[in-house]
Amino acid sequence: MPANTLTTQHIPVMPTEVLEALRPHPGGRYIDGTAGGGGHLTLLLEQSSPDSRVLAIDADPQALARIAERLKEALAAGRLVLAHGNFARLWSIAGEAGFQQVDGLLLDLGLSSDQLAERARGFSFVGDGPLDMRFDPTAPTTAADLLNALSETELADLIWRYGEERRSRQIARRIVQARSRQPITRTMELAQLVAAGVPGHPGGIHPATRTFQALRIAVNDELKHLEEALPQAVNLLRPGGRLAIISFHSLEDRIVKRYLQTEARGCICPPHTPVCICGHQAHVRFITPHPLLASPAEQQHNPRARSAKLRVAERLEVREP
Numbered sequence: 036m037p038a039n040t041l042t043t044q045h046i047p048v049m050p051t052e053v054l055e056a057l058r059p060h061p062g063g064r065y066i067d068g069t070a071g072g073g074g075h076l077t078l079l080l081e082q083s084s085p086d087s088r089v090l091a092i093d094a095d096p097q098a099l100a101r102i103a104e105r106l107k108e109a110l111a112a113g114r115l116v117l118a119h120g121n122f123a124r125l126w127s128i129a130g131e132a133g134f135q136q137v138d139g140l141l142l143d144l145g146l147s148s149d150q151l152a153e154r155a156r157g158f159s160f161v162g163d164g165p166l167d168m169r170f171d172p173t174a175p176t177t178a179a180d181l182l183n184a185l186s187e188t189e190l191a192d193l194i195w196r197y198g199e200e201r202r203s204r205q206i207a208r209r210i211v212q213a214r215s216r217q218p219i220t221r222t223m224e225l226a227q228l229v230a231a232g233v234p235g236h237p238g239g240i241h242p243a244t245r246t247f248q249a250l251r252i253a254v255n256d257e258l259k260h261l262e263e264a265l266p267q268a269v270n271l272l273r274p275g276g277r278l279a280i281i282s283f284h285s286l287e288d289r290i291v292k293r294y295l296q297t298e299a300r301g302c303i304c305p306p307h308t309p310v311c312i313c314g315h316q317a318h319v320r321f322i323t324p325h326p327l328l329a330s331p332a333e334q335q336h337n338p339r340a341r342s343a344k345l346r347v348a349e350r351l352e353v354r355e356p
Contacts, residue, residue, distance in 0.1 A: 045072025
């Protein structure tokens with residue numbers, strides 16, 4: 036691995052708010068389920084020294100390599116444990132590492148700046164690169180695979196569903212016309228194709244932004260993995276343990292909000308049911324009734340924070356019926 040891949044340019048989003056939410060302390064046990072650039076992870080280790088332990092999970096082996104280099108002292112001391120995998124397997128990964136009944140668990144659902152900056156990963160159209168977009172390079176399907184295999188209707192539906200792109204049908208049509216001449220394999224090629232004849236979105240974002248988002252979500256099955264990870268995350272917490280989740284677009288935030296709302300309620304029977312038959316108990320309580328947003332100062336310093344939403348819940352002690 037080239038030496039420059041061991042450095043990071045990632046700036047963690049809402050670091051103060053995350054620390055206040057998770058309340059790291061000496062002797063605690065914590066999980067960073069999306070370690071990424073390692074910014075939040077470093078703060079967790081610092082704030083919970085000298086004898087806490089933190090499990091860092093990431094689907095990207097390059098992210099873990101950077102963390103291993105930067106935090107080699109914590110790794111050598113046994114305070115830091117690294118695990119390669121997707122947070123959809125959170126329960127089994129944590130179990131294998133000996134992390135259960137933890138004091139805090141963080142899921143930062145955004146891309147790291149390191150991933151965006153590396154052209155060969157294909158996440159960004161700022162510079163040209165292959166249309167890859169896989170968090171885990173061992174995964175079988177790339178963005179180019181989807182782009183050149185799906186039908187026009189399937190592409191339009193994907194771009195609409197995951198990108199919330201109003202011009203999805205027009206974009207899908209242009210993609211299919213272009214690939215009939217030759218396969219689309221490069222990020223700039225796709226960005227120029229999408230942008231041609233398509234006006235920019237409000238706020239000045241590039242016309243291809245939503246299409247790239249949709250492809251990335253589809254390639255990595257992000258929403259399904261998030262749905263699978265949430266109950267595992269709650270079950271890993273000890274009573275009083277905290278779950279903090281940072282989302283960056285409405286699709287993710289909607290899933291997080293609805294799941295936590297359900298888990299914060301007792302009975303979830305339909306309204307017309309005269310007597311509770313579900314037996315459901317509340318498993319969490321909201322620490323943040325409304326999502327926390329980055330401060331104006333942070334948004335100016337770190338533009339990635341502008342769309343971030345932080346939701347926090349605390350595990351309740353649940354007695355068996």
